[in-house]
Amino acid sequence: MQLYFLGSGGYQPSLRRHTACLMIPEMGLVLDAGTGAFRIADLVKTEELTVIVSHAHLDHVAGLTFLLGACGPDADDRVSIHAHPEVIAAVREHVFAEPIFPIVPAFRLLELDGPLKLPAGGTLTHIPLRHPGGSMGMRLEWPGHSMAYITDTTAHAGADYVEFIRGVDLLVHEAYFNEDGRAMAELTGHSCVEDVATVAAEAGVRRMVLVHVDPKANPDDPLDLRVARERFPSLSVGYDGMVVEF
Template sequence: MQFTVTILGAGSATPTLGRHPSAQLISYENENFLIDCGEGTQMRLLEYKIRPSRLKAIFISHLHGDHYFGLIALLSSLNLGGRTDDLHLFGPRGLDEILLLQFKYSQTPLHFAIHFTAVDTTQHTQVFDHPCFTVHTIPLQHRVPCAGYLFREKLHKRKLIKEKISDQMSYECLKKLKNAEHIYDESGAILYNFEEYTLPAPAPRSYAYCSDTRYYEQLAEYIKGVDLLYHEATFMEDLAQQAYERYHATAKDAARIARKAEVGRLLLGHFSSRYKEFSGFLQEAQSIFVATAIAEEGKTFAVQSTST
């Protein structure tokens, strides 16, 4: 099953030409989910030929403008486009008030329902239950209430070996085999051993999005062993003190968390506008955690299992 992350924006608060505020698209099979929605996100979706109408849910990390100023525009366009399907929206308390006031004073009646869930940014809690995966909040340390999001696949069923399946096997029999259950005959002997008729299920995959946060070690506990981690890296190490005071992280901070959490791969993003290129970020991070890449805008990263 497809499980990918497309980087729509990886810049920080101050805008620059050719760089966009935070936004990422999670694609799982034929469904799309948005994490953060900085200014111009809907234009980025159009640029990459992604239909905004296919969005199932939106997750906002915190209420600094570079992470949600594009939300009202996106919702308004969905409304104008005739959307009628419900939309799930997750974010810190207060986001619902902002949207209600905006739509009230612009006299914009929505033609679709928004189901808003106010997340507790201090807790690691499940907030969304999809048939194929769950989403948990990740408490972060920022100047305002802020939470990351952890997407974790549910356990897959074992795969049937088609060549070994016979017409005598009922649907219930096949279902049990896929669930790793033996089939017994009337005497209690094993009739069908699930290990002979099925293949092991692929390992479940996971993706963690850690938005604005300064370094703190407890974060590693929430994201232990994830396959792909996105962690902000607003500054390089020469501005480490400034990063900490502003509740942000450096590239080395992100790499330290990735190493401590034993993740599969690390993506760096949320770069300060003072930096014109990112090779220095990569060098600093890879000195601590080799499997590091830059969250290049427009690039799609596959979430792949790194379990051994």
């Protein structure tokens, strides 16, 4: 299975990184719809598009307005958007409010309660994450394939989502700061990469890709990974256009 990184940055787009958006084209599955969502239209190969949104912060939902026509002209009823009830309400009342966006698309806005069935016999489960305004971690599983997507939150040793992500083939986790940004990480509800590596090691995941990178950091080397790699060697920093097999 192939995971495409359409937006690997956090907060705002930069020249090299758009904001949060991941896609598994063969499943018609999109995780978050930040500004990177404009790239979905070129990758759609399924009749239906299922979009799952972690939370309603703008860097994760601004691109929902780009989905109009992603499945072809007048096919916006083939798009379903799933999220916690308060996120669905915020999207309906704000993102698709007439002063913000002039067209009300026929997208299905659906409140996530329990697990969600995915194409090809897959299942999505989810867990609340600690973040101002809340966020939602996701675990996606198919026979022989598993991944988790954890953004936005503050990682720490013994985090309550460690069991939730245990043993996945691929963990995609946010990492906005290094150790020297710890106070800001706590304040803003984001993660230091060293703590993310601790969580990955505790959870026994096979591989990790970091996203929600600081747009102001050096795009070639946005995080100092030396300490993190000592704790969890199998990690890399995601970039727009990256494709990962899991």
